[in-house]
Amino acid sequence: MKQTFTTKSIEALKPATVKRYEVRDAKVQGLHIRVSTSGTRIFCVFVRRDQKRRRIKIGPYPMVSLADARRKAMELARDAELGTLKPQEPKEEGCPTxxxxxxxxxxxxxxxxxxxxxxxxxxxxxxxxxxxxxxxxxxxxxxxxxxxxxxxxxxxxxxxxxxxxxxxxxxxxxxRGVIETSPVAHLRPPTKEISRDRVLSHDEIKTLWHGAIAEGYPFAQFVHVLMLTGQRRGEVSGMRWSEINLDEGLWTLPANRVKNGRLHVVPLSSQAIDILKSIPRFMNSDLVFTTTGTTPISGFGRLKERLALSLPENTEDWRFHDFRRTVSTEMARLGVQPHVIDAVTNHKSGIVSGVGATYNRYSYLDEKREALELWAKELSRLAMKANLVTNG
The missing domain is CATH 1.10.150 (DNA polymerase; domain 1)
Structure with missing residues (x-):
C-alpha cells in the first residue's frame, strides 16, 4: 500500500487485525510505517548498502514527527548512497525476558x-x-x-x-517498541463467565454475623461494618480514621479509593458508629482495620474459610462480595427505591444514565441514611437482637 503521508492519514491508519502491515510514503522513497495490532505506528526506511536492502527503524509516531521521519529517511538514504552509512551498533542486550x-x-x-x-x-x-x-x-x-x-x-x-x-x-x-506484535492479540478468554447472583439467606446472614464475633478485633468489626454498609471489601478493609466523621455519622471515601473514581459519601447507621467507636486505635496510624498499624488487614481467603465452618456443610459457595448483593436485595425487599440503592452501593446500573447521569449530581444523602438505618435495624432483627457492638 502506498500513499502520500500526512498527519491526518497517519492517524487514520487502523490497527492490524491479525498481522502487522506496512504503508509506504509516496513522497520519500523507502520511507514506510509499520502498524501493529495495538495500533502502534513505527517509521522505518529501506536503504541499499553493499548491494543489500536493509530496513532501518527511525522511531514511533507521534514521538517522531512526519517531517523528522522524512528528513531522517533522506539522510540515511544519502549516507547509504555515498557509502558513509554507519553500521548499526549492536544492542547491549537482546529482547528482555x-x-x-x-x-x-x-x-x-x-x-x-x-x-x-x-x-x-x-x-x-x-x-x-x-x-x-x-x-x-x-x-x-x-x-x-x-x-x-x-x-x-x-x-x-x-x-x-x-x-x-x-x-x-x-x-x-x-x-514502547520492545516487541513488534503481541502474541496474544485477539486471543479470546478461555471461559465464558456467568455473572454471580448469590444472595445470602436470612439464616446465613445470622450465622455469619455471629461467626464473625468469634474472630475478635479487627476481623469481627470488619465483617460487621461490611455487612452494615454494603461497600466493597477493599474499601472497608482500607478504611481510614481521617475519612470518618463519627459526630455527623459520615464516611467519605475519596475518589482514589473508589472503583469508579468518584468521591462517595456513606452515611453510617447508629450500629456502625457504635462498632467504630469500640475499635482500638493504633498510635500514629490512620488505618481502622489493621494488625500492624502500617498496612490494612489481609488474609480474606483464610477468614472466609474460618467463617464457613459455622455454616452447614451443604452451603452454596459464597464470597465477601455477595454481601453487597445481599444488602441491595434486602433493601429492595424493605421498599428502598432502586436509585437510592445504587447511591448507597455507589453502583451505576443504568437507571439514571446518559444526560441524566451527567447532570444529576444530587447525592441522595438523606435517602441513603434512611435506607442504611432501615437495613441496620433489619440486620439487628435477623441477628436475633444480638449485641451489635463487638469488643476489641
Missing part, C-alpha cells in the same frame, strides 16, 4: 494506573514457566498452554484474569 519485563510493567504502568496492581502482579506469576523466555520468542501456544493448565486446575475465571493481565503487558511492550 518476560521475567525481567514484569517488574517494569508493574512499576511503570500497573501501580500508577490500577488500584489492584498487586492482584495483577500476583496473577502474572502464573506465567513463571515461561519467565525465562525472551518476549519475541513467546508464542501464542505458550500462553494457551498456561491458560489451559489454569482451567484444568478448577479456576477457569482466574484463567480469564490471567489472559487479561498478559494482554495488557504485551500491548504495553508493543507501545
Amino acid at each position: 518476560l521475567g525481567k519485563i514484569i517488574p517494569d510493567f508493574i512499576r511503570l504502568y500497573a501501580q500508577p494506573n490500577t488500584k489492584d496492581w498487586k492482584g495483577t502482579q500476583s496473577i502474572l506469576k502464573k506465567f513463571d514457566p515461561i519467565a525465562r523466555k525472551r518476549l519475541n520468542e513467546i508464542k501464542r501456544t505458550d500462553i494457551v498452554r498456561i491458560l489451559d493448565d489454569i482451567v484444568a486446575s478448577g479456576t477457569p475465571t482466574r484463567a480469564n484474569r490471567a489472559l487479561a493481565a498478559i494482554k495488557k503487558l504485551m500491548n504495553w511492550c508493543v507501545d
Whole structure:
C-alpha cells in the first residue's frame, strides 16, 4: 500500500487485525510505517548498502514527527548512497525476558494506573514457566498452554484474569517498541463467565454475623461494618480514621479509593458508629482495620474459610462480595427505591444514565441514611437482637 503521508492519514491508519502491515510514503522513497495490532505506528526506511536492502527503524509516531521521519529517511538514504552509512551498533542486550519485563510493567504502568496492581502482579506469576523466555520468542501456544493448565486446575475465571493481565503487558511492550506484535492479540478468554447472583439467606446472614464475633478485633468489626454498609471489601478493609466523621455519622471515601473514581459519601447507621467507636486505635496510624498499624488487614481467603465452618456443610459457595448483593436485595425487599440503592452501593446500573447521569449530581444523602438505618435495624432483627457492638 502506498500513499502520500500526512498527519491526518497517519492517524487514520487502523490497527492490524491479525498481522502487522506496512504503508509506504509516496513522497520519500523507502520511507514506510509499520502498524501493529495495538495500533502502534513505527517509521522505518529501506536503504541499499553493499548491494543489500536493509530496513532501518527511525522511531514511533507521534514521538517522531512526519517531517523528522522524512528528513531522517533522506539522510540515511544519502549516507547509504555515498557509502558513509554507519553500521548499526549492536544492542547491549537482546529482547528482555518476560521475567525481567514484569517488574517494569508493574512499576511503570500497573501501580500508577490500577488500584489492584498487586492482584495483577500476583496473577502474572502464573506465567513463571515461561519467565525465562525472551518476549519475541513467546508464542501464542505458550500462553494457551498456561491458560489451559489454569482451567484444568478448577479456576477457569482466574484463567480469564490471567489472559487479561498478559494482554495488557504485551500491548504495553508493543507501545514502547520492545516487541513488534503481541502474541496474544485477539486471543479470546478461555471461559465464558456467568455473572454471580448469590444472595445470602436470612439464616446465613445470622450465622455469619455471629461467626464473625468469634474472630475478635479487627476481623469481627470488619465483617460487621461490611455487612452494615454494603461497600466493597477493599474499601472497608482500607478504611481510614481521617475519612470518618463519627459526630455527623459520615464516611467519605475519596475518589482514589473508589472503583469508579468518584468521591462517595456513606452515611453510617447508629450500629456502625457504635462498632467504630469500640475499635482500638493504633498510635500514629490512620488505618481502622489493621494488625500492624502500617498496612490494612489481609488474609480474606483464610477468614472466609474460618467463617464457613459455622455454616452447614451443604452451603452454596459464597464470597465477601455477595454481601453487597445481599444488602441491595434486602433493601429492595424493605421498599428502598432502586436509585437510592445504587447511591448507597455507589453502583451505576443504568437507571439514571446518559444526560441524566451527567447532570444529576444530587447525592441522595438523606435517602441513603434512611435506607442504611432501615437495613441496620433489619440486620439487628435477623441477628436475633444480638449485641451489635463487638469488643476489641
